[in-house]
Amino acid sequence: MKILLVDDSGTMRAIQxxxxxxxxxxxxxxxxxxxxxxxxxKFIAEQFDLVLTDWNMPVMDGLTLLREIRxxxxxxxxxxxxxxxxxxxxxxxxxxxxxxxxxxxxxxxSLGAKLDRWVSAPA
Amino acid sequence: xxxxxxxxxxxxTANVFSMMLSCPITRTSLALKTGHEPVHEVSSVIGMSGSxxxxxxxxxxxxxxxxxxxxMLLDDFHEITAEVVDAVGELSNMIAGxxxxxxxHLELQLGLPNVIVGLSxxxxxxxxxxxxxxxxxxxxxxxxxxxxxxxxxxGDLRKLNLRQDVAxxxx
Numbered sequence: 001m002k003i004l005l006v007d008d009s010g011t012m013r014a015i016q017x018x019x020x021x022x023x024x025x026x027x028x029x030x031x032x033x034x035x036x037x038x039x040x041x042k043f044i045a046e047q048f049d050l051v052l053t054d055w056n057m058p059v060m061d062g063l064t065l066l067r068e069i070r071x072x073x074x075x076x077x078x079x080x081x082x083x084x085x086x087x088x089x090x091x092x093x094x095x096x097x098x099x100x101x102x103x104x105x106x107x108x109x110s111l112g113a114k115l116d117r118w119v120s121a122p123a
Numbered sequence: 124x125x126x127x128x129x130x131x132x133x134x135x136t137a138n139v140f141s142m143m144l145s146c147p148i149t150r151t152s153l154a155l156k157t158g159h160e161p162v163h164e165v166s167s168v169i170g171m172s173g174s175x176x177x178x179x180x181x182x183x184x185x186x187x188x189x190x191x192x193x194x195m196l197l198d199d200f201h202e203i204t205a206e207v208v209d210a211v212g213e214l215s216n217m218i219a220g221x222x223x224x225x226x227x228h229l230e231l232q233l234g235l236p237n238v239i240v241g242l243s244x245x246x247x248x249x250x251x252x253x254x255x256x257x258x259x260x261x262x263x264x265x266x267x268x269x270x271x272x273x274x275x276x277x278g279d280l281r282k283l284n285l286r287q288d289v290a291x292x293x294x
Contacts, residue, residue: 008235010205010206011206011209012213015196018197056233084220104216105139105143105221
């Protein structure tokens with residue numbers, strides 16, 4: 001499984017990677033990006049099975065990235081992991097095709113439970 | 124703006140420290156802030172704009188910042204590194220985001236966090252805002268949150284030089 005992880009915070013990327021490693025995902029199965037533009041460039045350049053993205057990022061935000069991804073691929077799961085918790089924001093993400101949503105802050109257990117639904121670790 | 128907004132930031136701070144760091148916090152002080160200097164060595168500033176405009180400043184002692192980063196990154200930090208700066212910025216982002224969610228009627232948007240290291244800087248809040256400063260203690264060291272908001276509508280009226288006693292009802 002190939003996962004694109006997009007967040008401008010290295011701390012957040014590290015926390016999410018750690019969770020993925022525990023689920024059996026190898027380091028070279030994860031591609032990181034610091035903003036939506038870099039994330040989109042990498043999405044176009046490679047084949048991915050899952051996208052995890054923040055919302056508020058410089059250069060290109062996660063909502064714009066989501067829209068761009070959906071223009072290219074209607075099926076790939078995209079999970080938004082963000083501080084945006086208002087109902088209106090969640091609805092906006094859903095309307096733009098987000099597959100799942102996790103609000104920061106989160107416990108390791110809630111992150112694991114969220115990712116468990118979408119991650120397929122190799123046998 | 125209703126001063127009770129500060130409760131949203133206090134609750135959000137406790138929530139973030141609990142969920143992300145498993146670190147209990149205790150509120151030790153609550154007062155209008157005097158001066159513009161940060162209370163502790165590492166400060167993260169986030170601007171918020173919408174129906175009200177303001178800023179939130181998370182100020183951590185060096186020891187707390189290092190310990191918090193270490194907890195999130197499963198590493199040991201003894202000096203303020205780029206990783207510690209990033210972790211502090213993310214903590215302030217989550218605190219501001221959690222509080223913002225409780226004030227949805229203000230339709231606030233967050234800026235990206237700016238982290239400043241050292242005590243020789245000043246943070247000025249917009250307009251005539253007098254921020255509220257909340258002090259906390261934690262097992263890893265002290266911290267503070269300074270929050271100040273100004274109603275955008277009231278600010279616009281002042282710019283138009285209208286009478287100060289004109290009542291403006293905030294939502």
